[in-house]
């Protein structure tokens with residue numbers, strides 16, 4: 001058995017989540033006394049555990065292990081042209097309005113940044129763009145260096161563009177489908193996003209023609225559906241999942257928001273919007289429930305103040321929910337999607 005085979009066996013046996021198994025052989029490399037494992041997800045906890053579980057066996061071979069993350073561009077189902085520099089575009093969608101889609105978008109994006117990713121937010125919610133306020137940038141306007149493309153706004157480590165930065169509020173809400181989807185595709189293509197691992201898109205709520213066309217106009221890598229646990233929201237969330245299935249966009253899972261409320265005063269836990277509904281919906285549609293996020297006044301206060309919880313209090317339990325969600329999302333992508341083949345530049349001799 002070669003040294004590389006021995007290392008690969010040690011890593012495989014020690015990984016109870018079978019993630020090493022799904023990696024190509026080229027993910028493990030040896031350089032002098034160092035072993036490098038390149039993973040396509042952001043999960044510091046898993047990295048730590050694997051190093052801990054394997055270090056004595058790897059040290060016995062005279063080696064030490066370093067785990068590095070390289071987020072690939074995953075394949076999209078569509079023939080729509082990709083957005084230069086943007087590896088993956090993820091739609092955050094909800095069947096029903098007001099379930100917390102924008103709150104989830106902004107905190108999830110910031111959590112991905114905390115895990116080390118380069119992240120952008122596209123606020124495509126024409127009916128009620130929330131990003132300008134949630135990012136504390138209500139008065140900001142994207143600039144332009146060339147008069148043709150826009151420079152996104154930068155806030156809390158993410159770059160962002162929003163219909164709300166560009167159009168007076170009442171104008172966009174009366175747009176019909178073709179105008180709305182044209183605007184979305186224009187913003188996405190005319191913004192200088194730079195190099196991004198993930199562009200998170202806050203979609204308008206609902207599952208009508210506008211959302212359907214928007215989903216088809218953008219080279220979406222995958223979608224996530226946000227719901228509250230009560231029946232009325234679940235029925236709409238289920239329609240949302242079907243909408244993405246119809247246009248062959250993989251749904252990575254369901255996020256149950258406002259799952260339960262813990263009283264600040266007495267600690268009593270109450271399921272204001274019922275409980276477990278997102279989990280049930282996810283298993284009915286054979287999808288993972290990516291997170292069950294509590295209903296907590298701080299989430300609301302922080303986004304109203306333009307400093308989302310993950311930035312305001314990164315060490316808090318409320319932020320931990322989002323860091324786990326962000327991690328889980330990247331792992332689901334790595335498990336269920338296929339990385340795009342690397343384009344090898346051929347030099348002319």
Ligand SMILES: Nc1ncnc2c1ncn2[C@@H]1O[C@H](COP(=O)(O)OP(=O)(O)OP(=O)(O)O)[C@@H](O)[C@H]1O
Pocket residue numbers: 094096097098099100101102103104125128130204205257258293294295296297298299300301303304
């Ligand atoms: N987990 C939560 N705990 C407490 N408040 C929350 C939570 N999630 C969202 N909210 C609050 O609920 C309200 C609606 O949230 P948000 O704007 O994110 O929903 P939305 O689904 O994007 O709405 P719309 O579809 O109208 O754009 C906001 O005031 C937000 O601060």
